[in-house]
Amino acid sequence: xQNFEYYTPTRLIFGKxxxxxxxxxxxxxxxxxxxxxxxxxxxxxxxxxxxLALLAGFEITELPGIQPxxxxxxxxxxxxxxxxxxxxxxxxxxxxxxxxxxxxxxxxGACYDGDPWDLISYKVKAQKALPIVDIxxxxxxxxxxxCGGVISRPETNDKIxxxxxxxFPVASxxxxxxxxxxxxxxxxAGIADAMNHILEQYFCEDATLMNDGFCEAxxxxxxxxxxACLENPSDYKARAEMMFVxxxxxxxxxxxxxxxxxxxxxxxxxxxxxxxxxxxxxxLAIITPRWMKHILSARTLPRFVKYGVNVFGIDPxxxxxxIALQAITATYxxxxxxxxxMHLQDVGIGPDRIPEMAHHVxxxxxxxxxYVPLTEQDIAAILTASL
Amino acid sequence: xQNFEYYTPTRLIFGKxxxxxxxxxxxxxxxxxxxxxxxxxxxxxxxxxxxLALLAGFEITELPGIQPxxxxxxxxxxxxxxxxxxxxxxxxxxxxxxxxxxxxxxxxGACYDGDPWDLISYKVKAQKALPIVDIxxxxxxxxxxxCGGVISRPETNDKIxxxxxxxFPVASxxxxxxxxxxxxxxxxAGIADAMNHILEQYFCEDATLMNDGFCEAxxxxxxxxxxACLENPSDYKARAEMMFVxxxxxxxxxxxxxxxxxxxxxxxxxxxxxxxxxxxxxxLAIITPRWMKHILSARTLPRFVKYGVNVFGIDPxxxxxxIALQAITATYxxxxxxxxxMHLQDVGIGPDRIPEMAHHVxxxxxxxxxYVPLTEQDIAAILTASL
Numbered sequence: 001x002q003n004f005e006y007y008t009p010t011r012l013i014f015g016k017x018x019x020x021x022x023x024x025x026x027x028x029x030x031x032x033x034x035x036x037x038x039x040x041x042x043x044x045x046x047x048x049x050x051x052l053a054l055l056a057g058f059e060i061t062e063l064p065g066i067q068p069x070x071x072x073x074x075x076x077x078x079x080x081x082x083x084x085x086x087x088x089x090x091x092x093x094x095x096x097x098x099x100x101x102x103x104x105x106x107x108x109g110a111c112y113d114g115d116p117w118d119l120i121s122y123k124v125k126a127q128k129a130l131p132i133v134d135i136x137x138x139x140x141x142x143x144x145x146x147c148g149g150v151i152s153r154p155e156t157n158d159k160i161x162x163x164x165x166x167x168f169p170v171a172s173x174x175x176x177x178x179x180x181x182x183x184x185x186x187x188x189a190g191i192a193d194a195m196n197h198i199l200e201q202y203f204c205e206d207a208t209l210m211n212d213g214f215c216e217a218x219x220x221x222x223x224x225x226x227x228a229c230l231e232n233p234s235d236y237k238a239r240a241e242m243m244f245v246x247x248x249x250x251x252x253x254x255x256x257x258x259x260x261x262x263x264x265x266x267x268x269x270x271x272x273x274x275x276x277x278x279x280x281x282x283x284l285a286i287i288t289p290r291w292m293k294h295i296l297s298a299r300t301l302p303r304f305v306k307y308g309v310n311v312f313g314i315d316p317x318x319x320x321x322x323i324a325l326q327a328i329t330a331t332y333x334x335x336x337x338x339x340x341x342m343h344l345q346d347v348g349i350g351p352d353r354i355p356e357m358a359h360h361v362x363x364x365x366x367x368x369x370x371y372v373p374l375t376e377q378d379i380a381a382i383l384t385a386s387l
Numbered sequence: 388x389q390n391f392e393y394y395t396p397t398r399l400i401f402g403k404x405x406x407x408x409x410x411x412x413x414x415x416x417x418x419x420x421x422x423x424x425x426x427x428x429x430x431x432x433x434x435x436x437x438x439l440a441l442l443a444g445f446e447i448t449e450l451p452g453i454q455p456x457x458x459x460x461x462x463x464x465x466x467x468x469x470x471x472x473x474x475x476x477x478x479x480x481x482x483x484x485x486x487x488x489x490x491x492x493x494x495x496g497a498c499y500d501g502d503p504w505d506l507i508s509y510k511v512k513a514q515k516a517l518p519i520v521d522i523x524x525x526x527x528x529x530x531x532x533x534c535g536g537v538i539s540r541p542e543t544n545d546k547i548x549x550x551x552x553x554x555f556p557v558a559s560x561x562x563x564x565x566x567x568x569x570x571x572x573x574x575x576a577g578i579a580d581a582m583n584h585i586l587e588q589y590f591c592e593d594a595t596l597m598n599d600g601f602c603e604a605x606x607x608x609x610x611x612x613x614x615a616c617l618e619n620p621s622d623y624k625a626r627a628e629m630m631f632v633x634x635x636x637x638x639x640x641x642x643x644x645x646x647x648x649x650x651x652x653x654x655x656x657x658x659x660x661x662x663x664x665x666x667x668x669x670x671l672a673i674i675t676p677r678w679m680k681h682i683l684s685a686r687t688l689p690r691f692v693k694y695g696v697n698v699f700g701i702d703p704x705x706x707x708x709x710i711a712l713q714a715i716t717a718t719y720x721x722x723x724x725x726x727x728x729m730h731l732q733d734v735g736i737g738p739d740r741i742p743e744m745a746h747h748v749x750x751x752x753x754x755x756x757x758y759v760p761l762t763e764q765d766i767a768a769i770l771t772a773s774l
Binding site: 017225 | 597611612624627
């Protein structure tokens with residue numbers, strides 16, 4: 001086992017109706033609140049009105065319109081400006097992972113005198129951040145239980161995962177009923193996103209028995225419950241378990257003590273959604289089986305065999321290579337069965353910019369240190385196979 | 388899924404040599420330190436000298452001699468007195484779960500003006516506790532990652548699990564090499580203790596797929612790695628994974644979202660070690676298969692089948708009742724294979740006080756609300772079957 005440090009000080013408040021505790025939890029951090037949200041779905045489901053009613057005694061400043069793959073300009077910059085101008089004490093993020101990721105960058109930027117990009121690009125280490133409370137409306141990214149946020153800057157095609165322990169939310173409200181109205185596309189993308197988070201932890205050199213069992217349980221739960229969510233969007237049990245597994249999936253707790261994978265599929269996908277602004281989980285689903293096929297070798301075979309047998313129940317008496325190939329096909333088929341288009345061309349991405357994206361990933365994502373090291377050529381090959 | 392709140396703000400600092408960070412971590416909380424430890428094994432392995440050398444600039448007050456099944460009098464009372472007299476700012480617990488449990492009671496008592504038993508017996512809710520840092524030398528109880536401590540008061544046969552979120556250690560140093568010298572008896576008891584923590588979470592009415600997979604992974608890891616620790620006490624990988632699984636096993640994270648079991652085996656065992664001061668993990672190992680046999684019924688059968696198939700690899704095509712009985716036998720045999728004496732009479736407990744113990748458990752442990760409710764008669768039957 002490798003040495004590690006682990007620390008997640010976020011309070012999870014999970015279940016039907018838990019939002020009643022919001023004033024008490026939020027009020028412990030202040031009464032001047034920046035309320036961040038996205039395109040307005042929280043208004044459609046009545047959550048916006050409920051939050052404002054609960055926070056009648058608070059001073060609320062709103063930052064609406066945060067987009068998927070949240071943008072540095074205008075959202076982060078505008079949020080930082082509002083925090084400074086209004087003396088914001090606590091940020092309340094209501095929405096999915098994009099709203100929360102953006103809120104994290106704002107929380108750090110609000111406590112920094114210079115250009116917030118200094119922090120996001122790791123030029124300067126943040127010394128402080130505003131506390132963040134979130135109400136989650138989408139099960140996917142796990143941002144509610146990690147200390148990272150992904151921020152895009154389309155003018156430079158940058159999509160940076162900004163990670164700092166200061167950015168753990170102080171409390172996350174997880175009410176599965178808020179995800180009942182999430183449409184099939186977003187539900188499927190969320191399943192693929194969280195499954196990929198687990199696969200990025202599963203495929204490594206030195207997983208422990210605990211790591212593997214934990215990851216396999218998460219994958220199987222996401223497959224069963226994800227499917228059930230698509231079949232019946234108001235299935236509380238399925239939405240709840242999917243939400244909880246998504247929350248655990250990006251927190252590193254599933255891979256403590258191993259040397260990690262370097263998150264290669266995320267490295268590659270960040271270029272796709274950085275260049276083309278596609279749905280992150282969809283990009284990951286497309287990349288996943290192609291990455292798997294690319295790295296399959298005598299060295300990695302035992303991992304694929306374990307994956308195939310324990311996650312998909314493939315007959316362990318088959319030859320290893322056959323199990324591995326069946327497992328990769330099963331992964332592809334599962335994502336396809338969710339209704340995810342499984343080719344880049346289906347989401348408007350052709351071959352033209354593959355060399356440019358491969359170069360961008362090779363320069364920025366450090367995948368030469370991944371579980372299976374990837375060169376610019378490898379990355380281009382995986383992207384080309386995904387077309 | 389049931390509603391839940393989850394919060395574990397403890398920083399885990401895991402691996403070989405991590406103790407070098409002790410001055411920095413401890414110093415953040417203060418320099419007046421109460422150093423708590425047990426019978427002196429930390430001196431034998433050189434850890435005591437190492438800690439004192441690292442903490443050269445600190446003002447150290449010592450509380451040695453904390454016993455297994457730690458006692459209210461003298462240890463808790465003496466610790467509280469020292470904290471008040473010396474103006475202690477932070478407690479450093481060096482040892483196993485008993486030292487840490489005792490330190491937790493001291494941490495709360497030190498910030499309370501009245502009799503610390505008021506807190507432990509839940510007559511008064513603590514408002515504050517001193518911060519605790521621990522260096523673990525025994526993989527077993529999981530106290531390093533939970534907010535409870537078990538305190539014994541032999542004059543009344545009380546053994547109370549004192550739980551309060553104020554009692555999470557702020558940091559736990561987990562260096563598996565410190566457990567190399569743990570003898571076979573304590574290693575076996577630690578394996579049984581942690582396995583029982585997981586079984587107390589596994590046997591419930593409404594486990595999720597995530598709960599079950601998580602628990603099964605923990606059980607299998609403890610069985611494989613526990614055996615390896617006994618075969619080669621200096622097997623770093625095995626000691627490390629055992630230590631990490633023990634840390635997770637008592638934290639509730641494995642059972643979030645289900646309605647729980649009520650921890651019936653612990654309820655019964657607390658009487659055994661409360662009346663007879665036996666090793667807690669040994670008491671649990673003896674109780675476990677007898678409790679299982681007692682609660683086996685048509686209602687609980689599916690749980691036993693899942694347990695037998697997924698943990699012990701029993702053929703799923705066998706009749707359910709046969710799988711269940713094989714699983715219970717396998718549980719017994721596994722504990723016996725660790726060298727644990729599997730009868731109460733082997734550890735000096737005869738039938739004489741069974742009625743008294745059963746009455747004590749029935750009155751104090753709330754087992755009428757357990758997964759399978761237990762009356763005084765049930766408890767006596769389980770104890771009698773364990774003789």
